Amino acid sequence: MTAPLRELLAALTPQQEKVTAYAADTYLQETVDQLDRLGVDAAKFAREHSMLLLKPDAIVARSIEPTLKWLSDNDFRVVSAFRITADRHFARALWYFAWNIASPERRRLADLLVGISDVLVLVVRGADAELPVPVRLTEAKGPTDPRKRRPGELRYLLGRHSYLLNLVHSPDDPADVLRELAIYLDEHRRATVIAEAGAGANRSSDALAIANDLYARTPARSFDRAAATERILRDLEAAGATVAPGFDAQSDADCARLLYSAWAEARELDPWSVIVLGSYVLPMRVGTQPQTLRPVSAKDWLEERP
Structure with missing residues (x-):
């Protein structure tokens, strides 16, 4: 076959x-x-x-x-x-x-x-x-x-x-x-x-x-970053966790550290809020390596097919 x-x-x-x-x-x-x-x-x-x-x-x-x-x-x-x-x-x-x-x-x-x-x-x-x-x-x-x-x-x-x-x-x-x-x-x-x-x-x-x-x-839920951050902070406060002094909700680095710390401590956080905030502040790609298979475009189809 x-x-x-x-x-x-x-x-x-x-x-x-x-x-x-x-x-x-x-x-x-x-x-x-x-x-x-x-x-x-x-x-x-x-x-x-x-x-x-x-x-x-x-x-x-x-x-x-x-x-x-x-x-x-x-x-x-x-x-x-x-x-x-x-x-x-x-x-x-x-x-x-x-x-x-x-x-x-x-x-x-x-x-x-x-x-x-x-x-x-x-x-x-x-x-x-x-x-x-x-x-x-x-x-x-x-x-x-x-x-x-x-x-x-x-x-x-x-x-x-x-x-x-x-x-x-x-x-x-x-x-x-x-x-x-x-x-x-x-x-x-x-x-x-x-x-x-x-x-x-x-x-x-x-x-x-x-x-x-x-x-x-x-x-239905909000896709707003600020709302997601606020919910995560409430969850952490309810669990008795401490947030780093000087935490800046507008800082990507601070928000990323907040999530890494919560994961390291196995904190129970609202999943949707973690997804939303993480989508803004966490890395999505590893290095600069190419995809195993690159995406196909209309141009590819019209120009590259044998």
């Missing part, structure tokens, strides 16, 4: 490094095998569909409804919607080929984040003369870095929170669609979603029903 799989991947990503890595990836193999058994063309499925993950921060921010409107306004149709419970292993599987540059602090915050809420995944279809749906969605969604987002992009619309709290994720290219589908779902649930995607009906109402349940279980 290796040679045919590599040929398939070569048609679904502009990165030779990804072809090599994904040819041996169990998640991708599972989806390709299942699509083949179901009589579904894997290449066609991956080009015509993408997925949009609304992370726990998107649930807290009440971002589902504006996301659905943005998708509709940008000619994407929701053809399936499902919720999953994420954990630390889910996060590492999803970003396995990118997290080699993640700092220990970022991983720790991400582990806290997946515990905040279940997540919503939307499967979308859309038409484009030049770009596969996942490439167009990723381009339209906007970058991770808030400073680089532009009006009209989904992440710009949803709010300029922080590098970590970027609310949504989507696969870069068609190869990622096949891999991520198996990370999200087991074989039985994948079969249901594949069938729904093939039917092509608009299932935005399913997404709204899931949203209502997620909102009922997960309170």
Whole structure:
């Protein structure tokens, strides 16, 4: 199967490094095998569909409804919607080929984040003369870095929170669609979603029903740094912990030391407040090493595919 799989991947990503890595990836193999058994063309499925993950921060921010409107306004149709419970292993599987540059602090915050809420995944279809749906969605969604987002992009619309709290994720290219589908779902649930995607009906109402349940279980919270700092200080005071003399809530260094100290002493702090403050003051990357696999852009797809 290796040679045919590599040929398939070569048609679904502009990165030779990804072809090599994904040819041996169990998640991708599972989806390709299942699509083949179901009589579904894997290449066609991956080009015509993408997925949009609304992370726990998107649930807290009440971002589902504006996301659905943005998708509709940008000619994407929701053809399936499902919720999953994420954990630390889910996060590492999803970003396995990118997290080699993640700092220990970022991983720790991400582990806290997946515990905040279940997540919503939307499967979308859309038409484009030049770009596969996942490439167009990723381009339209906007970058991770808030400073680089532009009006009209989904992440710009949803709010300029922080590098970590970027609310949504989507696969870069068609190869990622096949891999991520198996990370999200087991074989039985994948079969249901594949069938729904093939039917092509608009299932935005399913997404709204899931949203209502997620909102009922997960309170809306502030993304404000000052509010997060104040809550952490209250938690520490209630636990009888002392804060360093001269602590300056406006100082990134002081706030970072506050979190490091609380972690070292195993203090019980409000997880959401730690996530918010940490996203502002803790390092997100390790050194300057490159990602294992770099992100794919529309330019890559148009210029670098063989």
